[in-house]
Amino acid sequence: MLADILISAFLVVSGVFGLTGSFGLIKLPHPMMRLHAPTKATTLGVGGALIASMLFFHFKLDQFSFHELMIALFLFMTAPVTGLFIAKVHLHRNETPDTLPPTSTDRPWASYESDAERAKIEEAREAD
């Protein structure tokens, strides 16, 4: 009975998170905000669904499977990487260094810094 309640709670929470993430992709006004919604909320939602499935197979069918943990680990490792790449696409296609907020240092945003500039700064730092 307790296992039933736990599995059902995980399923409902995961469904709500998944729907929230995809609704945020439609609803939010700015591209960077739209990037925020699916990368966090949907990843949490799929994590909840995988935990529910693991509990279900453990308590209901008496078999333990590591597959869910593998999938969850893979998703949690790759979600930040895809988020970074999509953010870079947005930075390079829709923004220029002038439209972005200041970095509060003398260096530009790392994505716009040319290799020559970066090498010069590294050399100066090593000389110190």
Place this chain on the structure above:
Amino acid sequence: MIDYALLFAFGCFGIALLLNIYRVIKSPGIGDRILALDTMVVNAIALLALYGIHKGTTVYFEASMIFAMTGFISTVSYTRFVLRGDIIE
């Protein structure tokens, strides 16, 4: 009770998938389209896990593992292509 919760989760992820398809078709920019495709992959993995619970079998986890890998590779290669004009330099 699990059946009702499962039905609710199926409905939520199904609606989420429909919203993603809407975003792929009608998108303000290329970044949003890539993001919607990536989210579609994640939602499809959740649906596969739920279907495994519904059927009571672990067969579908291999499918979702392959889905996760191809989804990650395709998202990264799409963004690399948009950023650099080439996937493998």
